[in-house]
Amino acid sequence: MCASVPLHRICSANLPNPQSNDTILDFGSACFCHGMVCLLELSGNNAIIVMDDADIQLAVRSMLFAAVGTAGQRCTTCCRLLLHESIYRTFLDQLVEVYKQVRIGDPLENGTLLGPLHTPASRDAFLKGIQTIRSQVIFA
Structure with a gap:
């Protein structure tokens, strides 16, 4: 849990x-x-903390939805993940696998989990963030 x-x-x-x-x-x-x-309420910079006794599969699914379930466009979107060191590798390996299954595309099509950003400014901010964290990519 x-x-x-x-x-x-x-x-x-x-x-x-x-x-x-x-x-x-x-x-x-x-x-x-x-x-x-x-x-x-701390301004929507939300974290998920996963301890060593957690149900890893449940925590991974929860993390995925909290991060991309509404395309990151809600105040409760997860922005940080804090993992107990003993589950770090297992958790990240499973998280990478579920991210591979995220369907990105037209939000009006069934099965799409993550759609496009809503403005050019949002796109630019997203691309800037990608450049900032490129050295920390686990899955691409």
């Missing part, structure tokens, strides 16, 4: 801590220390 990770574990994981996140972390930490549950 995909686990929910307590804030104190995330904060102690040596993740980048940009200044814009300081208020969020302070608020979340205060809630945690007082036994309060909080749900923070």
Whole structure:
């Protein structure tokens, strides 16, 4: 299963801590220390965290839909994937295989999962992103 990770574990994981996140972390930490549950909307920079006891097949399918299910054009689109190191290779191998099955094309045709971008500016931003991460490509 995909686990929910307590804030104190995330904060102690040596993740980048940009200044814009300081208020969020302070608020979340205060809630945690007082036994309060909080749900923070953090501008749609969503991550999926997959721990070592996860159902890998379920997590892979969930990741695929969260990333491309609505062509990345919703506030809950997954932008980051955090994997436990013991499942890293297995997860990525399976993710590559499911990405190979994604049908890209006309969204009005049955079976198409991912359609075109809606404006030239979106296309340009997408192409710029591709250039930025080209050295990190796992599957092309």
